[in-house]
Amino acid sequence: MSNDHHLDSELLRFTTAGSVDDGKSTLIGRLLYDSKSIFQDQYEQIERISEKRGEEGVNLALLTDGLKSEREQGITIDVAYRYFATPKRKFIIADTPGHIQYTRNMVTGASSANVALVLIDARNGVVEQTKRHAIIASLLQIPHVVVCINKMDLVDYDEAAYNKIQDDFEKFAAKLDVVDVHFIPISALIGDNVVHRSDKTPWYDGPTLMYYLENVHIASDENFIDCRFPVQYVVRPYSDEYHDYRGYAGRMAGGVMKKGDEVLLLPSGFTSKIKTIQGPAGEQDMAFPPESVTILLEDDYDLSRGDMIVRPNNKPDVTQDIEVMMVWFDSDKPLQVKGKYAVMHTTQDVRCVVKEIRYKLDINTLHRQTEHDGIKMNDVARVVLRTTKPLFKDAYRNNRITGSLVLIDEGTNNTVGAGMII
Amino acid sequence: MDYSINHLKVLESESIYVLREVASQFENPVLMFSGGKDSILMVHLAYKAFFPAKIPFPLLHIDTGHNFPETIKFRDDLVEKIGAKLIVGSVQEAIDKRMVTEEKGVNASRNGLQTAVLLESLEKGKYDAALGGARRDEEKARAKERFFSHRDEFGQWDPKNQRPELWNIFNGKHQMGEHFRIFPISNWTELDVWQYLAAEKVELPSLYYAHEREVFERDGTLLADCDYIEKKPEEKVYKEVVRCRTIGDMTCTGVWKSDAKTTEQIIEEVATTRMTERGGRTDDKRSETSMEDRKKKGYF
Numbered sequence: 001m002s003n004d005h006h007l008d009s010e011l012l013r014f015t016t017a018g019s020v021d022d023g024k025s026t027l028i029g030r031l032l033y034d035s036k037s038i039f040q041d042q043y044e045q046i047e048r049i050s051e052k053r054g055e056e057g058v059n060l061a062l063l064t065d066g067l068k069s070e071r072e073q074g075i076t077i078d079v080a081y082r083y084f085a086t087p088k089r090k091f092i093i094a095d096t097p098g099h100i101q102y103t104r105n106m107v108t109g110a111s112s113a114n115v116a117l118v119l120i121d122a123r124n125g126v127v128e129q130t131k132r133h134a135i136i137a138s139l140l141q142i143p144h145v146v147v148c149i150n151k152m153d154l155v156d157y158d159e160a161a162y163n164k165i166q167d168d169f170e171k172f173a174a175k176l177d178v179v180d181v182h183f184i185p186i187s188a189l190i191g192d193n194v195v196h197r198s199d200k201t202p203w204y205d206g207p208t209l210m211y212y213l214e215n216v217h218i219a220s221d222e223n224f225i226d227c228r229f230p231v232q233y234v235v236r237p238y239s240d241e242y243h244d245y246r247g248y249a250g251r252m253a254g255g256v257m258k259k260g261d262e263v264l265l266l267p268s269g270f271t272s273k274i275k276t277i278q279g280p281a282g283e284q285d286m287a288f289p290p291e292s293v294t295i296l297l298e299d300d301y302d303l304s305r306g307d308m309i310v311r312p313n314n315k316p317d318v319t320q321d322i323e324v325m326m327v328w329f330d331s332d333k334p335l336q337v338k339g340k341y342a343v344m345h346t347t348q349d350v351r352c353v354v355k356e357i358r359y360k361l362d363i364n365t366l367h368r369q370t371e372h373d374g375i376k377m378n379d380v381a382r383v384v385l386r387t388t389k390p391l392f393k394d395a396y397r398n399n400r401i402t403g404s405l406v407l408i409d410e411g412t413n414n415t416v417g418a419g420m421i422i
Numbered sequence: 423m424d425y426s427i428n429h430l431k432v433l434e435s436e437s438i439y440v441l442r443e444v445a446s447q448f449e450n451p452v453l454m455f456s457g458g459k460d461s462i463l464m465v466h467l468a469y470k471a472f473f474p475a476k477i478p479f480p481l482l483h484i485d486t487g488h489n490f491p492e493t494i495k496f497r498d499d500l501v502e503k504i505g506a507k508l509i510v511g512s513v514q515e516a517i518d519k520r521m522v523t524e525e526k527g528v529n530a531s532r533n534g535l536q537t538a539v540l541l542e543s544l545e546k547g548k549y550d551a552a553l554g555g556a557r558r559d560e561e562k563a564r565a566k567e568r569f570f571s572h573r574d575e576f577g578q579w580d581p582k583n584q585r586p587e588l589w590n591i592f593n594g595k596h597q598m599g600e601h602f603r604i605f606p607i608s609n610w611t612e613l614d615v616w617q618y619l620a621a622e623k624v625e626l627p628s629l630y631y632a633h634e635r636e637v638f639e640r641d642g643t644l645l646a647d648c649d650y651i652e653k654k655p656e657e658k659v660y661k662e663v664v665r666c667r668t669i670g671d672m673t674c675t676g677v678w679k680s681d682a683k684t685t686e687q688i689i690e691e692v693a694t695t696r697m698t699e700r701g702g703r704t705d706d707k708r709s710e711t712s713m714e715d716r717k718k719k720g721y722f
Contacts, residue, residue, distance in 0.1 A: 111589045219426045224425050247474075249472075251590065253590075288425040289425075294473075329586055345591075346590075401590055413597065418586065418588050
């Protein structure tokens with residue numbers, strides 16, 4: 001760990017996806033190792049295992065393999081979370097497998113990421129898996145994409161090879177909804193341009209990966225325009241001191257709320273004013289995402305979990321008809337047209353019926369298939385739902401919190417689908 | 423205007439959100455309290471999450487009977503201060519009732535026996551959610567743990583069949599008899615915990631600060647001398663200035679040579695140390711996958 005530790009560092013979440021051979025685990029190991037985030041006992045442990053397996057040198061990839069079955073098979077099955085910090089930022093990595101059969105894990109890791117790290121093997125260029133990762137980043141609206149063209153050492157740090165891959169990727173990405181894309185030539189194995197600038201790529205004048213991660217502008221990743229406060233829990237102390245206290249606890253999902261602001265309450269449609277905002281450190285004048293606060297209103301309306309506090313001139317859609325891009329997670333049962341599911345959306349619990357599957361999206365080609373044999377695990381489809389109660393929703397591209405929902409199988413209670421509202 | 427909060431505030435907000443989800447989604451939650459800094463942090467966050475109301479769930483301590491005396495005193499003082507209800511699950515009682523069998527020999531520890539007592543306590547109290555202070559940075563099996571971790575009716579964890587967790591949405595739906603383990607501080611690292619506790623001026627047990635204690639060395643780890651550990655003839659007791667980085671049962675919690683007497687000095691030490699905090703836990707060293715194996719059976 002670094003010697004300098006600052007209280008005022010920002011938190012950045014990034015996701016990686018990759019399979020065994022593209023060097024993803026090595027890259028993460030390299031980031032941790034070169035930023036001195038690996039502990040001596042961890043290092044000694046992987047040193048012992050590498051030696052036992054008869055591997056040459058210390059296999060940094062072993063740092064990220066957690067479960068017994070993963071070690072046995074040499075693959076990543078699930079999302080694993082890694083942490084490291086530099087003096088500027090604290091990082092949370094959602095490390096996910098890259099193979100198509102683990103799309104659901106990639107989607108999970110991508111759901112809260114600021115940055116998607118897409119790895120390309122410089123020898124192979126843009127392949128199906130690269131496209132899939134970029135499509136997932138676009139679907140999940142990850143604000144920033146950094147494309148690491150890896151194994152540059154194996155193509156003799158050839159600038160032309162690098163440029164060709166960049167061109168190919170940009171041509172493909174033009175069809176996607178990704179705005180901020182950045183390219184870096186690296187070698188995770190040797191460490192070129194990961195933390196330290198490489199002298200073998202004089203033709204590259206951009207930042208190293210670490211510099212990029214430390215400096216990419218993420219302060220605007222949240223929506224600070226449209227005020228959304230889903231009521232999560234009602235605080236009622238029932239004590240003499242706080243006899244009439246009724247606080248609405250929740251986490252800001254959008255916009256900036258200030259003390260004294262006029263607010264609209266959903267679903268009732270009543271208006272009131274914000275009397276007090278109680279934060280973790282006491283009263284505060286305003287609140288914005290991702291703060292958890294408790295709001296007290298001037299008037300005595302009885303709100304409950306699932307209600308939403310917004311501004312009168314900026315309302316979310318209030319509707320029972322919801323259209324989503326759905327990623328299906330269930331290994332046992334495909335998505336059932338006319339099927340009924342439980343829905344969790346912000347702090348609301350409702351039920352829904354699946355009205356229609358508009359098309360299935362091929363996540364390797366973006367091709368829309370109206371002819372298909374059902375929506376199975378890891379498939380992505382555009383789906384129309386009808387809910388039992390109105391949701392207070394925004395389009396996912398405007399707000400990742402009020403624009404997302406999950407479907408739950410009412411028999412098994414498992415989370416079976418994730419929907420991005422259109 | 424730049425609307426941003428630092429990483430500790432983001433973590434705090436996330437944990438408070440998870441604690442409030444638990445209070446909303448479950449009938450009968452309980453907070454597992456060990457007396458260590460992570461569970462003290464949990465109590466502190468829960469206090470904030472529901473202020474000015476009291477924390478809407480009791481604390482559960484699984485007492486091995488081999489605790490540092492300082493831990494028990496601290497626990498009782500804290501419980502009184504916040505007006506919480508404390509439930510104690512006793513490993514000693516379980517041994518006396520022959521529900522579990524005490525390990526024998528020099529490496530005997532009651533650590534493994536806690537699982538059976540924990541599961542029994544959860545069943546007895548009909549708790550459907552048990553909040554724990556485990557963090558993903560602690561150990562490789564914990565790196566794959568969800569915030570809401572489903573357990574079957576035997577209290578077991580199936581790492582290959584975990585519910586996907588996306589965005590802010592936590593699915594706590596469950597059948598009768600099943601329960602959830604909930605980890606609100608999953609995303610905190612050891613350094614985050616210390617920085618936050620320092621910034622919030624949270625009081626901690628004296629064990630975390632450097633003090634003189636009688637210790638002896640075993641397999642490269644310093645252990646505090648006490649009546650609960652049988653020593654080998656060659657293991658000599660001597661005095662050393664040490665502190666705990668984690669607090670567990672005395673038989674398996676290593677102590678560290680340290681001069682860190684204040685929280686600031688501890689942060690400095692944690693930020694520069696080259697050993698993980700569980701590096702002193704002999705319970706983790708029993709095999710390469712000992713945490714994963716214990717978690718599957720229902721360990722914390």
